[in-house]
Amino acid sequence: MSKGTIPGYRFGDPDLPASPVALEDLDRLKAAVLFGEADEAALRHAWDVLKDQVEEVLDVWYGFVGSHEHLVAYFSTPAGEPIQAYLDAVRPRFGKWIEDTCTRPYDATWLAYQEEIAVRHTPEKKNRTDEVDSVPNVSMRYLVAFIYPITATIRPFLTAGSHSEEEVEAMYQAWFKAVTLQVALWTRPYVPQGW
Ligand code: HEM
Numbered sequence: 001m002s003k004g005t006i007p008g009y010r011f012g013d014p015d016l017p018a019s020p021v022a023l024e025d026l027d028r029l030k031a032a033v034l035f036g037e038a039d040e041a042a043l044r045h046a047w048d049v050l051k052d053q054v055e056e057v058l059d060v061w062y063g064f065v066g067s068h069e070h071l072v073a074y075f076s077t078p079a080g081e082p083i084q085a086y087l088d089a090v091r092p093r094f095g096k097w098i099e100d101t102c103t104r105p106y107d108a109t110w111l112a113y114q115e116e117i118a119v120r121h122t123p124e125k126k127n128r129t130d131e132v133d134s135v136p137n138v139s140m141r142y143l144v145a146f147i148y149p150i151t152a153t154i155r156p157f158l159t160a161g162s163h164s165e166e167e168v169e170a171m172y173q174a175w176f177k178a179v180t181l182q183v184a185l186w187t188r189p190y191v192p193q194g195w
Helices: 023-032 037-050 054-066 069-075 084-103 108-120 140-145 147-152 165-186
Strands: none
Touching: 023 108, 023 165, 037 084, 037 165, 054 069, 054 084, 054 147, 069 084, 084 108, 084 165, 108 165, 140 147, 140 165, 147 165
């Protein structure tokens, strides 16, 4: 998958506004989740293992969301009817996000798309990319809560390669930190004061 082949995927688009989060604030946030160069290296290894399993990972995550009415509601009409075209449209971007999380430098370009992903969960931008008539907001509490399932469910996929237990643990911890870091960034547009 490369840029331009996924509808609605805008990583690196020069027309995206710069993130309101400064690079030095990103550095501080990275320090707060203990994210360092060893984690970057571990994420690159994680992608080697995950790249052939992306569809299976997405099956697990979609299965989880789909099996809870209060979660699939965010991909549904206000009346509660799931919008399959919406679920299908987001899925390849979600897959690309796995790759981006593992392989991209966390720089200003990455930060700009972080902000875009964030607002796509909020009334500012939700539904617009895929032109769907769904509910206007993903409740922020679920973004935070999802750190756990998005982290825990990746572990069996990381063990599928030929890495030692120690290496798998390093990849797992790096993934956990990367997800936590991103969800911290994504809370920004929800929090008008005090972020
Ligand atoms: C750790 C937490 C989460 C992660 C990592 C995550 C990741 C993503 C990603 C990568 C996208 C696509 C971004 C793009 O357009 O390129 C996305 C979109 C979306 N996510 Fe999340 N998400 C999380 C939490 C949630 C939760 C809890 C829900 C509700 C069940 C949710 C519902 C959605 C919806 C509805 C979209 C489409 C938004 C739109 O209209 O553009 N997400 N998410």
